[in-house]
Protein backbone atom coordinates (compact mmCIF):
# COMPACT_ATOMS: atom_id res chain seq x y z
CA UNK A 1 0.00 0.00 0.00
CA UNK A 2 1.28 3.43 -0.92
CA UNK A 3 -0.35 6.60 0.38
CA UNK A 4 -2.86 8.15 -1.96
CA UNK A 5 -0.87 11.39 -2.41
CA UNK A 6 -0.34 11.73 -6.12
CA UNK A 7 2.27 14.42 -5.62
CA UNK A 8 5.68 13.85 -4.02
CA UNK A 9 5.12 15.43 -0.63
CA UNK A 10 8.21 16.87 1.02
CA UNK A 11 6.61 19.20 3.56
CA UNK A 12 4.67 18.72 6.77
CA UNK A 13 1.46 16.74 6.99
CA UNK A 14 -1.67 18.89 7.01
CA UNK A 15 -3.90 16.68 9.11
CA UNK A 16 -3.88 13.61 11.33
CA UNK A 17 -5.36 11.27 8.70
CA UNK A 18 -2.57 12.20 6.28
CA UNK A 19 0.07 11.63 8.98
CA UNK A 20 -1.51 8.26 9.86
CA UNK A 21 -1.50 7.29 6.18
CA UNK A 22 2.24 7.91 5.91
CA UNK A 23 2.87 6.06 9.17
CA UNK A 24 0.90 3.04 7.89
CA UNK A 25 2.87 3.24 4.62
CA UNK A 26 6.04 3.06 6.74
CA UNK A 27 4.85 -0.06 8.58
CA UNK A 28 3.84 -1.69 5.28
CA UNK A 29 7.21 -0.75 3.76
CA UNK A 30 9.22 -2.43 6.54
CA UNK A 31 7.02 -5.56 6.41
CA UNK A 32 7.17 -5.88 2.63
CA UNK A 33 10.82 -4.92 2.06
CA UNK A 34 12.66 -6.29 5.10
CA UNK A 35 12.96 -10.08 5.21
CA UNK A 36 14.20 -10.01 8.82
CA UNK A 37 11.11 -8.07 9.83
CA UNK A 38 8.91 -10.83 8.41
CA UNK A 39 10.81 -13.37 10.54
CA UNK A 40 10.31 -11.14 13.60
CA UNK A 41 6.60 -10.85 12.79
CA UNK A 42 6.27 -14.61 12.37
CA UNK A 43 8.09 -15.18 15.67
CA UNK A 44 5.91 -12.57 17.40
CA UNK A 45 2.64 -14.07 16.12
CA UNK A 46 3.80 -17.58 17.10
CA UNK A 47 4.68 -16.41 20.61
CA UNK A 48 1.31 -14.68 21.01
CA UNK A 49 -0.54 -17.85 19.90
CA UNK A 50 1.57 -19.91 22.35
CA UNK A 51 0.74 -17.37 25.08
CA UNK A 52 -2.98 -18.04 24.58
CA UNK A 53 -2.43 -21.81 24.48
CA UNK A 54 -0.49 -22.00 27.76
CA UNK A 55 -2.54 -19.24 29.46
CA UNK A 56 0.22 -16.88 30.53
CA UNK A 57 -0.68 -14.28 33.15
CA UNK A 58 -1.35 -10.56 32.56
CA UNK A 59 2.09 -9.76 34.01
CA UNK A 60 3.74 -12.26 31.66
CA UNK A 61 1.82 -10.79 28.69
CA UNK A 62 3.28 -7.38 29.52
CA UNK A 63 6.84 -8.70 29.28
CA UNK A 64 6.14 -10.68 26.10
CA UNK A 65 4.49 -7.69 24.38
CA UNK A 66 7.31 -5.39 25.52
CA UNK A 67 9.91 -7.78 24.08
CA UNK A 68 8.03 -7.97 20.75
CA UNK A 69 7.67 -4.18 20.60
CA UNK A 70 11.38 -3.68 21.32
CA UNK A 71 12.45 -6.02 18.52
CA UNK A 72 10.04 -4.37 16.06
CA UNK A 73 11.22 -0.89 17.08
CA UNK A 74 14.88 -1.85 16.66
CA UNK A 75 14.12 -3.29 13.20
CA UNK A 76 12.34 -0.06 12.22
CA UNK A 77 15.36 2.01 13.35
CA UNK A 78 17.65 -0.38 11.47
CA UNK A 79 15.61 0.17 8.30
CA UNK A 80 15.75 3.96 8.75
CA UNK A 81 19.52 3.76 9.22
CA UNK A 82 19.91 1.67 6.06
CA UNK A 83 17.74 4.02 4.01
CA UNK A 84 19.51 7.19 5.14
CA UNK A 85 23.04 5.79 4.88
CA UNK A 86 22.35 4.26 1.44
CA UNK A 87 21.06 7.66 0.30
CA UNK A 88 24.14 9.47 1.63
CA UNK A 89 26.73 6.96 0.45
CA UNK A 90 25.02 6.09 -2.86
CA UNK A 91 26.10 2.51 -2.12
CA UNK A 92 29.81 3.38 -2.10
CA UNK A 93 31.91 1.99 0.75
CA UNK A 94 32.19 4.37 3.67
CA UNK A 95 33.46 3.51 7.14
CA UNK A 96 30.89 5.76 8.81
CA UNK A 97 28.12 4.01 6.89
CA UNK A 98 29.55 0.69 8.04
CA UNK A 99 29.61 1.94 11.62
CA UNK A 100 26.02 3.23 11.48
CA UNK A 101 24.69 0.02 9.88
CA UNK A 102 26.63 -2.27 12.21
CA UNK A 103 25.49 -0.37 15.31
CA UNK A 104 21.85 -0.45 14.13
CA UNK A 105 22.14 -4.18 13.43
CA UNK A 106 23.71 -4.66 16.87
CA UNK A 107 20.67 -2.98 18.40
CA UNK A 108 18.38 -5.49 16.66
CA UNK A 109 20.54 -8.38 17.87
CA UNK A 110 20.45 -7.17 21.48
CA UNK A 111 16.66 -6.81 21.48
CA UNK A 112 16.30 -10.24 19.86
CA UNK A 113 18.46 -11.81 22.61
CA UNK A 114 16.35 -9.97 25.22
CA UNK A 115 13.18 -11.35 23.57
CA UNK A 116 14.51 -14.92 23.64
CA UNK A 117 15.40 -14.58 27.34
CA UNK A 118 11.95 -13.21 28.15
CA UNK A 119 10.39 -16.05 26.15
CA UNK A 120 12.33 -18.64 28.16
CA UNK A 121 11.56 -16.93 31.50
CA UNK A 122 7.83 -16.85 30.70
CA UNK A 123 7.21 -20.08 28.82
CA UNK A 124 9.32 -22.58 30.79
CA UNK A 125 7.38 -21.90 34.05
CA UNK A 126 4.09 -21.64 32.14
CA UNK A 127 4.59 -25.07 30.54
CA UNK A 128 5.64 -26.54 33.91
CA UNK A 129 2.46 -25.10 35.49
CA UNK A 130 0.40 -26.99 32.89
CA UNK A 131 2.02 -30.24 34.04
Ligand SMILES: Nc1ncnc2c1ncn2[C@@H]1O[C@H](COP(=O)(O)OP(=O)(O)OP(=O)(O)O)[C@@H](O)[C@H]1O
Pocket residue numbers: 034036078082089091092093094095097098101102105
Ligand atom coordinates in the same frame (compact mmCIF):
# COMPACT_ATOMS: atom_id res chain seq x y z
N1 LIG B 1 27.97 1.64 1.95
C1 LIG B 1 28.55 0.83 2.84
N2 LIG B 1 29.74 1.15 3.36
C2 LIG B 1 30.34 0.33 4.28
N3 LIG B 1 29.80 -0.81 4.74
C3 LIG B 1 28.60 -1.18 4.27
C4 LIG B 1 27.90 -0.39 3.29
N4 LIG B 1 26.73 -1.00 3.02
C5 LIG B 1 26.70 -2.12 3.77
N5 LIG B 1 27.81 -2.24 4.53
C6 LIG B 1 28.14 -3.34 5.45
O1 LIG B 1 27.34 -4.45 5.11
C7 LIG B 1 26.49 -4.82 6.21
C8 LIG B 1 25.11 -5.23 5.67
O2 LIG B 1 24.57 -4.12 4.99
P1 LIG B 1 23.02 -3.87 4.87
O3 LIG B 1 22.49 -3.72 6.24
O4 LIG B 1 22.76 -2.78 3.90
O5 LIG B 1 22.53 -5.18 4.21
P2 LIG B 1 21.48 -6.26 4.67
O6 LIG B 1 22.24 -7.52 4.98
O7 LIG B 1 20.48 -6.31 3.59
O8 LIG B 1 20.81 -5.74 6.01
P3 LIG B 1 19.41 -6.23 6.58
O9 LIG B 1 19.48 -7.74 6.58
O10 LIG B 1 19.31 -5.65 7.97
O11 LIG B 1 18.36 -5.67 5.66
C9 LIG B 1 26.46 -3.61 7.11
O12 LIG B 1 26.22 -3.98 8.47
C10 LIG B 1 27.86 -3.02 6.91
O13 LIG B 1 28.82 -3.70 7.70
